[in-house]
Amino acid sequence: MTDVLAYRADDGNTHANSLSPAYGSTVRRSPSQPLVAIPHTLTEVTGPSSQVLRASLDDLTKIGTGEALGERIIVTGRVLDEDGRPVPNSVVEVWQANAAGRYIHERDQHPAPLDPNFRGEGRVVTDADGRYRFLTIKPGAYPWKNHHNAWRPAHIHFSLFGPAFATRLVTQMYFPGDPLIAIDPIACAVPAAARDRMVSRFDLDVTEPEFALGYVFDIVLRGRNATPMEDKHDH
Amino acid sequence: MTIKYGATPSQTVGPFFHYALPYANGETLADAQTQGTRIEITGRVLDADGEPVPDAMIEIWQANHAGRYAHAEDSRSEFALDPHFTGFGRTATDATGTFRFTTVRPGRVPGPGNSLQAPHIAIGLFGRGLLNRLVTRLYFADAAENADDPILALVPERRRSTLLAQRLPGEAATYRLDLRLGGNDETVFFAL
Ligand SMILES: [Fe+3]
Numbered sequence: 001m002t003d004v005l006a007y008r009a010d011d012g013n014t015h016a017n018s019l020s021p022a023y024g025s026t027v028r029r030s031p032s033q034p035l036v037a038i039p040h041t042l043t044e045v046t047g048p049s050s051q052v053l054r055a056s057l058d059d060l061t062k063i064g065t066g067e068a069l070g071e072r073i074i075v076t077g078r079v080l081d082e083d084g085r086p087v088p089n090s091v092v093e094v095w096q097a098n099a100a101g102r103y104i105h106e107r108d109q110h111p112a113p114l115d116p117n118f119r120g121e122g123r124v125v126t127d128a129d130g131r132y133r134f135l136t137i138k139p140g141a142y143p144w145k146n147h148h149n150a151w152r153p154a155h156i157h158f159s160l161f162g163p164a165f166a167t168r169l170v171t172q173m174y175f176p177g178d179p180l181i182a183i184d185p186i187a188c189a190v191p192a193a194a195r196d197r198m199v200s201r202f203d204l205d206v207t208e209p210e211f212a213l214g215y216v217f218d219i220v221l222r223g224r225n226a227t228p229m230e231d232k233h234d235h
Numbered sequence: 236m237t238i239k240y241g242a243t244p245s246q247t248v249g250p251f252f253h254y255a256l257p258y259a260n261g262e263t264l265a266d267a268q269t270q271g272t273r274i275e276i277t278g279r280v281l282d283a284d285g286e287p288v289p290d291a292m293i294e295i296w297q298a299n300h301a302g303r304y305a306h307a308e309d310s311r312s313e314f315a316l317d318p319h320f321t322g323f324g325r326t327a328t329d330a331t332g333t334f335r336f337t338t339v340r341p342g343r344v345p346g347p348g349n350s351l352q353a354p355h356i357a358i359g360l361f362g363r364g365l366l367n368r369l370v371t372r373l374y375f376a377d378a379a380e381n382a383d384d385p386i387l388a389l390v391p392e393r394r395r396s397t398l399l400a401q402r403l404p405g406e407a408a409t410y411r412l413d414l415r416l417g418g419n420d421e422t423v424f425f426a427l
Contacts, residue, residue: 170368
């Protein structure tokens, strides 16, 4: 009577193991007990609407009066489900280091300059086609202390809600051709076959002449199982 | 039924999310006009060694006092929506790994079949070192309804206490639930 239409289960070949020892911080921060599988209820198939989050901000370059330093880029794409359906009216939040590889964060110890004209964070709601678009600066690679001579590939952090609590996703977007991806324990924690899904592609059609290079990053959230009606026929 | 596109993999939120994701009053779900019993939720996020996790982000999602979610797929109009309650909260842990939310005690919502779930709050946990969001639930240790909750019933009995928030002594209704990523009393996390 109150059974809900569940989201599709993880295929087992998409996400990292929570314990991925090459990424040292996972060792004491990943459950040792197996996850308990639960059926989806109203709790899991509902989720916050786009109204609960803050006003949109699609230009990460503007905060001061001057121009942010670095290579101006446009990052755009569609949020889709696994069946290719657009996910409209959904919050997409992003944040990133500046062109020098430095975050606006007190715990960032990288001795690279802050840029007073770079905001470094933004958020928009997808349109009816599931599309989003940001103007930003290409982030720099930055060192971290995971192992000797460790560098994160250039990346933009993405946070997405999708339609439900069950579809929530936080991920990172990488840039094509970056040699650091193949030696990054965070990117490489993901099964090899799924890793390329986190790499954006350069697109000359998105590129604006005399202004900014264009990158496309489509994001795919979990799709739904067959409708309950189809389920009944299956049995 | 074939899948057309592979899902985008999850990645850690990293250590530097604070200027982008938490927002003013994200930990306050209830204001003076929100209907229901106001409660405080607090606890600490602890790693496998029992050390505090000072760079975690916690999100909560819950029904309102009447047991209705503010979402189109909860169409049970016999339970009123509350215009002063979205059901969503977000906060970051502080230097001691502590988090706190102000909300209302949720009503019961349906479970599988004809079951009713005990009052609960869904929790999503993110942080440096967490490649995937960890999902758990908060139940209220003082709720008699826990006895026939269909989700708690799926949790091994000896681990159920890791989901039960204990009411702290005092006037204000404050409930405490620590989230333990390992060690003794590791929190039960769910696969959705
Ligand atoms: Fe980062």
